[in-house]
Amino acid sequence: MYKELEKFTVKGNFTFTQDDSLEEVCNASETGSGVFVVYAVANDTKELIMVSSTGTVQNDGTLKSKNGGLHDKIVNGHQFAKTGRKYSWPAQMKIEDINTLEVVWYETFNDQNKGIPTFVEGQVLQNFLDENGRLPKW
16 A cells, blocks of 8 residues: 555445446445545455546635535546446456456545545556556556
8 A cells, every 4th residue: 555545534445347237236335535546456366457536626716516425436447448437447347358447536636635636646646656656557
């Protein structure tokens, strides 16, 4: 886990395989905003392959979020094609021979914390770049 994510207490995780329904297995908050990280899992190893966020902090310090929160961003956000991840992830997993994904999500902006989602996402990506000399493949 990345240290910038440790302070966030509203969090969760789930696994996803090509045969699962992303809508059904996703347990992310439908009202919260924040960050999610995605790992490709093989045997006893996990590789960070993606970091993303949802929610925008306005100039007055309030949060502007889309309906559906983290859950909607994970399930219906577009990636690899102009279609939701519920369709594109299984297809990409098949192409890359990935059996299982582990998705870990964090509410970064709520009553307890005021972590700007895109800033937290950037911190995680910067640390990954510093450690690996590249960004996650997704």
